[in-house]
Amino acid sequence: MGLSARTRSVLQSGLANRSAGNEIVDTMDFAVANTTGNVFYVDSGSGTDATSNGSQQQPFATIDYAIGRCTASNGDVIFVLPGHAENITTATGINFDVAGITLIGLGHGADIPTVSY
Numbered sequence: 234m235g236l237s238a239r240t241r242s243v244l245q246s247g248l249a250n251r252s253a254g255n256e257i258v259d260t261m262d263f264a265v266a267n268t269t270g271n272v273f274y275v276d277s278g279s280g281t282d283a284t285s286n287g288s289q290q291q292p293f294a295t296i297d298y299a300i301g302r303c304t305a306s307n308g309d310v311i312f313v314l315p316g317h318a319e320n321i322t323t324a325t326g327i328n329f330d331v332a333g334i335t336l337i338g339l340g341h342g343a344d345i346p347t348v349s350y
Contacts, residue, residue: 270308273299306333315340321350
């Protein structure tokens with residue numbers, strides 16, 4: 234289980250800072266290679282919680298939904314992709330209620346994920 238060639242290419246070429254894109258790919262490769270659990274992706278631009286499976290090709294739209302798909306103490310990893318923007322309307326809008334997960338925000342400069350409350 235690793236990054237698809239498409240995802241690797243988009244991340245490396247889609248960021249203004251090419252070395253940042255390479256660092257993101259390296260981070261993702263390391264995390265994917267070293268987890269025993271599931272790997273999920275979140276992207277507000279192309280994802281949907283209703284019909285997606287959380288894969289690179291069909292990311293979820295929200296962090297809380299991705300957390301809810303994780304299995305406790307399984308080593309699951311959630312990647313929040315560059316440019317993700319999420320507005321939380323309540324203090325419990327994102328509930329880290331699953332033990333043993335890792336959330337990794339990816340991006341550089343203006344491309345970092347943002348969560349507003």
